[in-house]
Amino acid sequence: MRAVEVAGIGIHPFGRHGDRTVTDMGVTAVRGALAEAGVGRGGFQAAFCGTAYGGVATGHKVLGALGMTGMPIVDVEAGCASGSAALMLASSAIAAGQYDTVVVLGVEKMPKGIIRSSFFEPWQEEAGLAATPAYFALRAARLMATSGVTKDHLAAVVVKNRRQGVGNPDAMFRAEVTAEDVLGSRLVCEPLHLWMLCSPNEGAAAVVLRAAGSSGARPGAGAGPAPVRLAAAVLRSHLPGAVLSESTPLAGLVDDSVVPPTTLAARVAYEMAGVGPEDLHVVECQDTDAARELLSYEELGLCAPGAAADLLDSGATSLGGRLPVNPSGGLLSKGEPLGASALGQVVELVRQLRGEAGPRQVPGARVALSHTVGRGANAGVVVLTR
Amino acid sequence: MRAVEVAGIGIHPFGRHGDRTVTDMGVTAVRGALAEAGVGRGGFQAAFCGTAYGGVATGHKVLGALGMTGMPIVDVEAGCASGSAALMLASSAIAAGQYDTVVVLGVEKMPKGIIRSSFFEPWQEEAGLAATPAYFALRAARLMATSGVTKDHLAAVVVKNRRQGVGNPDAMFRAEVTAEDVLGSRLVCEPLHLWMLCSPNEGAAAVVLRAAGSSGARPGAGAGPAPVRLAAAVLRSHLPGAVLSESTPLAGLVDDSVVPPTTLAARVAYEMAGVGPEDLHVVECQDTDAARELLSYEELGLCAPGAAADLLDSGATSLGGRLPVNPSGGLLSKGEPLGASALGQVVELVRQLRGEAGPRQVPGARVALSHTVGRGANAGVVVLTR
Amino acid sequence: MPVRAGLFVEGPPPALLAGHCRGCANHHFPRQPVCPYCSAETVDEVLLRGPGRLWVHTAVTAAPPGYEGEVPYGFGVVELPEGLRVVGRLTEAEPARLRPGQPMVLAVVPLHVDDEGREVLTYAFAPGDTEPRDR
Amino acid sequence: MPVRAGLFVEGPPPALLAGHCRGCANHHFPRQPVCPYCSAETVDEVLLRGPGRLWVHTAVTAAPPGYEGEVPYGFGVVELPEGLRVVGRLTEAEPARLRPGQPMVLAVVPLHVDDEGREVLTYAFAPGDTEPRDR
Numbered sequence A, B: 001m002r003a004v005e006v007a008g009i010g011i012h013p014f015g016r017h018g019d020r021t022v023t024d025m026g027v028t029a030v031r032g033a034l035a036e037a038g039v040g041r042g043g044f045q046a047a048f049c050g051t052a053y054g055g056v057a058t059g060h061k062v063l064g065a066l067g068m069t070g071m072p073i074v075d076v077e078a079g080c081a082s083g084s085a086a087l088m089l090a091s092s093a094i095a096a097g098q099y100d101t102v103v104v105l106g107v108e109k110m111p112k113g114i115i116r117s118s119f120f121e122p123w124q125e126e127a128g129l130a131a132t133p134a135y136f137a138l139r140a141a142r143l144m145a146t147s148g149v150t151k152d153h154l155a156a157v158v159v160k161n162r163r164q165g166v167g168n169p170d171a172m173f174r175a176e177v178t179a180e181d182v183l184g185s186r187l188v189c190e191p192l193h194l195w196m197l198c199s200p201n202e203g204a205a206a207v208v209l210r211a212a213g214s215s216g217a218r219p220g221a222g223a224g225p226a227p228v229r230l231a232a233a234v235l236r237s238h239l240p241g242a243v244l245s246e247s248t249p250l251a252g253l254v255d256d257s258v259v260p261p262t263t264l265a266a267r268v269a270y271e272m273a274g275v276g277p278e279d280l281h282v283v284e285c286q287d288t289d290a291a292r293e294l295l296s297y298e299e300l301g302l303c304a305p306g307a308a309a310d311l312l313d314s315g316a317t318s319l320g321g322r323l324p325v326n327p328s329g330g331l332l333s334k335g336e337p338l339g340a341s342a343l344g345q346v347v348e349l350v351r352q353l354r355g356e357a358g359p360r361q362v363p364g365a366r367v368a369l370s371h372t373v374g375r376g377a378n379a380g381v382v383v384l385t386r
Numbered sequence C, D: 001m002p003v004r005a006g007l008f009v010e011g012p013p014p015a016l017l018a019g020h021c022r023g024c025a026n027h028h029f030p031r032q033p034v035c036p037y038c039s040a041e042t043v044d045e046v047l048l049r050g051p052g053r054l055w056v057h058t059a060v061t062a063a064p065p066g067y068e069g070e071v072p073y074g075f076g077v078v079e080l081p082e083g084l085r086v087v088g089r090l091t092e093a094e095p096a097r098l099r100p101g102q103p104m105v106l107a108v109v110p111l112h113v114d115d116e117g118r119e120v121l122t123y124a125f126a127p128g129d130t131e132p133r134d135r
């Protein structure tokens, strides 16, 4: 298998962008990534686009607006992990020799508030069971019941990520908040208050992947930034039986041993990349809500089961700590445009590995992990190295 | 690269199925394919699901209902070619050694009448430009203006396919029609009458793909039917400039030399499979409307440019002719459940290659081609051999 | 009328319509033709009447998409003696009045009145004083 | 008001707002920041006034999704002298009264009246007697 590298990254800021269409935002992100990679028209052989609500032919519209079509364009949906799924498909195909250079993009334009998901059947909506934040709240409550996590820890995750997001010009929220602010915001579903939940919003991100050593650069293009290696991009679905799984079943078994999809994906990603959680220097993980970040610490093996609160309390996962998590500010600062969020994480981590992350730079970062998980269930784990 | 074979096929009849959900139909198709392949739980390493309107996590719901999750499940959208896109991804991954056995499914449950497509922007709907059959009609009118195709030929395609569909128990319409019936049906958009257009409907189809020679069969399972080789599965998007392209632009160039996506895909598929159009024994092609089948003859190289009417008139493309096209009855008989239609073609062609097609069997069929094309634009061409 | 056919029987006493797999002996809900845990096709329909124990709970304070009933309402997971954890509405909307582990009984509650004047019903769990039987 | 801003100017005389690429010299419509044919970013806005020639045509007999105006209406593609084929409504709804190659002029036509009482307009092509200029 050939090694795969990230030759270029591009992003359209996450936020609220009025009349800018999904296509407009995707064009911005793809142009940025192509420019960095020195790749032009005819310089890539396939494109993969992650989107959950973009509609028919989302990737085609973006590439069509750029006059860059004719190759296979595949639009994939994997909920919050849509971008990871696109990345998995693209990197596998390059590793296998199917393509040399591939464009991967993620785009989304989501309405405000709780999203009406096509995931639920009409009767579930009618019965009040399509209450997405309530499922998050139940996971948070279980985490609190089975570990030392308290509501103060949930607030502390928000304070940490919002502080880190101040340094990210592509984030939607760039003001620090206090624990009092967080705990004083409206109660959505006990124990989750409004500011503990990320905002669905709008944005796009893109990367150009390339077989290491292949020359996809346009003649005359500059050398560009040092390439980052994509060491693993893994997607996994859920195993049956866990009632609070992101697959959102109506019932499950009295069985706490079901391995979550994040752990399934992480194990394979660590093996592919030849690293373990102890080798990581920086992580971007799914913080749809504050408890989800803490749960991710456990599921990714960043700490022992039940030790997420201790890891947070130690300061290790804050900027300046041993293993900063969500230096970009996370989804709590950036908001979550579903199809774009995973690639937004990858954009952040590539900047970190290149040493281009400015005020939020993790010094000497050489091994980075991106994690998304959501409806499906789908979990995506990506390992980047330099 | 490893050879890929179809180890099992399954289908849920195409039609109107009331309360049966997308999941119900997908389960029927997948169970059928798994049973034929002798593959059970844990016997496949990935799943690809094609759907255009199934919503979030369509493939996960089907496999979740079967208790078969945990592996990567990727939901892809490529309009009428969604199933071809899923097949391309699955077969490429097997050929590259990433997986040994993969489930590929396509499912759809579409409302009656003209589909409200998320493809169009609201202003296009408001201006009456989201008139899908009108675009088909313009293509038909151009074909008539540039070749010997007449309205009688359009009717003859319908008569042929409806006659062939009589023998297909999975088709929605199973009664013969006359040219007078077709020309007497309501005029939708000149020159297309209602019966010249396929009906969007509901259904599912699935295949199990396997690396040739690998043993994915469950211990104790019977030998099953003789495997069919998947010699090529290619997806291509459109090149810019053709105003009547399936990418449905608002404008194009005065340039009739733009190669259509079907031809782009077919060229690569023929090369991969090591065959040419003259080697084919049976074809299933996109007959969204009667003119689309004739256009496909040209774009796939089944005849010279401008010679589609002659090919039809010769009887070559009817059952009993030299190269029967749409022995299943085509979409004109089966209806078109977008995500399922390409895999429905593959199910038909595998039956043909196995000699299991009953009254619609093409004697001695050894090389078969499946073709879908639609919004995106996406064109899928699949070559099967035994 | 039930919000969905095949989900529960109204009773009294009410019961959930669940599946029991002869292959792996697990229960699932709602009842399906294939076991969602082991893929066996040998599934029997069984009635689960509870009582169970509260496993985890919260409350929904704002109407989610497509919901026309009252807010707030309780929301949680109850463990039934058959080894099943079931997601459902709770009749108690104040989380502080519930504690994990407490007995919960099955109830059928109104959601809203539909366009044809019919009361639409769903299953829910209510605090009870009957201890669940041991598994 | 126009059905979409940036699509056409009402005139008189009306005109389509198109893009002209300095890179490949092709025109495109609607105007975009990047050339959809060659990816160049050197696109100028130009006004295309026609007349053109009918390339292919039909008529829409039933209202498509989201359309609230009258049916039937003509629908077709007109070739403009700038080398562009443009999809649009035709003012003539009877296909037999039109023939490919005939001169067509640009028009602005009403679609419907919106919720605020404003007449919503779009571009369309009408049979004309002015021969298009040669390319």
Ligand SMILES: [Zn+2]
Binding pocket: C021, C022, C023, C024, C025, C026, C035, C036, C037, C038, C039, C040
């Ligand atoms: Zn079982």
Ligand SMILES: [Zn+2]
Binding pocket: D021, D022, D023, D024, D025, D026, D035, D036, D037, D038, D039, D040
């Ligand atoms: Zn150009």
